[in-house]
Amino acid sequence: MAEVIFLPRNKIIKVKAGTSLLDTSIRARVVIPARCGGKAACLMCKVKVDDPTTLLPLTQSEKTKLSQEQISENIRLACQAKVFNKKVIVSIPESPLNKVVQAQLKNENNNDL
Numbered sequence: 001m002a003e004v005i006f007l008p009r010n011k012i013i014k015v016k017a018g019t020s021l022l023d024t025s026i027r028a029r030v031v032i033p034a035r036c037g038g039k040a041a042c043l044m045c046k047v048k049v050d051d052p053t054t055l056l057p058l059t060q061s062e063k064t065k066l067s068q069e070q071i072s073e074n075i076r077l078a079c080q081a082k083v084f085n086k087k088v089i090v091s092i093p094e095s096p097l098n099k100v101v102q103a104q105l106k107n108e109n110n111n112d113l
């Protein structure tokens with residue numbers, strides 16, 4: 001079993017080794033954007049891991065679809081990356097849409113003051 005921690009919500013769940021991060025997130029009720037059904041096509045499920053050795057090695061799809069810079073920054077595709085057997089810490093990037101909405105709400109709140 002591995003313990004997976006999803007940041008920034010700090011949601012913790014235990015899963016069997018070999019479970020994908022996307023499946024783990026679904027079980028943990030943590031949202032990771034994904035539109036291709038886990039086929040490594042949409043590239044929306046990018047996450048960052050603290051320690052890449054806590055996951056099984058990059059899949060061939062990840063090697064071809066992620067840039068060298070992304071790989072060196074420990075970015076993985078959640079639908080492809082599988083949990084190994086340690087403590088896995090995963091950061092889910094804030095979606096660009098959320099950022100726009102939050103900025104708009106902040107502006108509206110400032111205008112109300």
Ligand code: FES
Pocket residue numbers: 033034035036037038039040041042043044045077078079080
């Ligand atoms: S879910 Fe589409 S690339 Fe991972």
